[in-house]
Amino acid sequence: MSAQLALDAIEVHAEGEPGRILTSAAGLVQGGTMTERLRYCRENLDWLRRLMLHEPRGYPGLCAVILTAPVNPGSDFGIVVLEQGGFTPMSGSNTICAVTAAVETGIVPAEGPETTVTIDTAVGTVQAVAHVSEGKVLSVTVVNVPAFVVELDFPLEVPELGTVPVDIVFGGQFFAQARVADVGLELDPDKGRELARAGALIKMAALEQVNVVHPLTPEVSGVSLIMLHTGDREAGKQDRNTVVLSNGKLLPHDPSTWTGALDRSPCGTGTSARMAALHARGQLGIGEDFLHQSIIGSRFVGRLTGTTTVGERPAVLPTITGRGWVTGRSQWLLDPSDPFPDGYTLGDIWAPQGP
Numbered sequence: 300m301s302a303q304l305a306l307d308a309i310e311v312h313a314e315g316e317p318g319r320i321l322t323s324a325a326g327l328v329q330g331g332t333m334t335e336r337l338r339y340c341r342e343n344l345d346w347l348r349r350l351m352l353h354e355p356r357g358y359p360g361l362c363a364v365i366l367t368a369p370v371n372p373g374s375d376f377g378i379v380v381l382e383q384g385g386f387t388p389m390s391g392s393n394t395i396c397a398v399t400a401a402v403e404t405g406i407v408p409a410e411g412p413e414t415t416v417t418i419d420t421a422v423g424t425v426q427a428v429a430h431v432s433e434g435k436v437l438s439v440t441v442v443n444v445p446a447f448v449v450e451l452d453f454p455l456e457v458p459e460l461g462t463v464p465v466d467i468v469f470g471g472q473f474f475a476q477a478r479v480a481d482v483g484l485e486l487d488p489d490k491g492r493e494l495a496r497a498g499a500l501i502k503m504a505a506l507e508q509v510n511v512v513h514p515l516t517p518e519v520s521g522v523s524l525i526m527l528h529t530g531d532r533e534a535g536k537q538d539r540n541t542v543v544l545s546n547g548k549l550l551p552h553d554p555s556t557w558t559g560a561l562d563r564s565p566c567g568t569g570t571s572a573r574m575a576a577l578h579a580r581g582q583l584g585i586g587e588d589f590l591h592q593s594i595i596g597s598r599f600v601g602r603l604t605g606t607t608t609v610g611e612r613p614a615v616l617p618t619i620t621g622r623g624w625v626t627g628r629s630q631w632l633l634d635p636s637d638p639f640p641d642g643y644t645l646g647d648i649w650a651p652q653g654p
């Protein structure tokens with residue numbers, strides 16, 4: 300067995316959403332700040348993203364995280380998130396996976412029933428509290444970066460779907476969020492393919508019609524994920540949602556490329572962004588729990604703990620609580636004679652990847 304590359308990983312899922320935590324890939328990433336590291340990954344390490352997420356080592360629903368050294372004194376580590384649509388600065392489910400892996404394997408020593416983990420990301424430093432019992436992480440509360448509304452009910456012209464009102468919101472990534480009824484669908488797991496297609500159609504339209512740039516981190520721009528949710532929240536009720544992650548290049552003039560995969564979790568960044576929209580509409584107060592259910596019935600509990608500003612924009616301070624489970628430990632090898640040094644995709648289960 301010869302290998303030109305060997306990467307250690309801890310396989311985890313957070314409320315159903317898989318996250319492969321790469322614990323020995325930090326040496327591949329250059330940059331003195333997390334923003335520089337995110338940019339370096341986008342410009343130089345897309346082969347690594349494809350190697351890990353595509354076949355034969357990955358699958359369409361998989362995300363991964365590179366654990367890096369911290370950049371701020373006092374932080375435990377940094378993260379760069381690998382998704383099927385590209386590298387992203389922040390992810391709720393992947394942060395829960397990273398914290399669960401780090402505490403359960405001793406990368407960050409458990410310091411009692413509430414162990415605080417401080418994590419550097421390209422959109423700011425976040426804290427997470429691991430709720431620990433006898434070495435097991437029972438749940439993780441992520442104190443996410445501030446979330447804010449860019450525009451509510453933006454009338455997006457979507458091919459095949461017509462005009463769809465979407466909220467353009469930020470919760471660690473930029474989202475377009477729409478009511479699932481407005482695209483003629485229900486949150487039925489058996490309709491996963493149609494939901495993924497609707498989300499990809501909305502993303503294609505958002506990429507063309509919506510220009511968004513993070514006020515403090517210009518490297519973070521453009522709508523990256525689409526949420527379809529059940530609708531306006533009524534007090535005492537849970538909302539349900541699904542988030543569509545594009546898993547190919549969305550080519551403007553090739554509708555066959557417009558598809559994706561559904562987040563199996565309720566999506567932490569999406570829940571944060573949705574809470575910002577609900578707060579802006581007067582439907583979610585500070586300190587009130589927001590139970591968010593995924594397409595497979597798993598749950599995050601969100602909560603707003605206060606308000607702030609991001610640049611000129613009013614923003615809210617979201618927390619997300621969810622559970623992660625370690626499913627395996629792995630070492631991923633690349634043999635120098637492997638004919639697929641950055642993996643491959645096939646049109647039976649993957650979107651076309653484009654040129």
Ligand SMILES: O=C(O)[C@H]1NCC[C@@H]1O
Binds near residue numbers: 390393566568
């Ligand atoms: O929880 C989240 O924020 C996400 N889950 C996969 C895609 C998003 O990053």
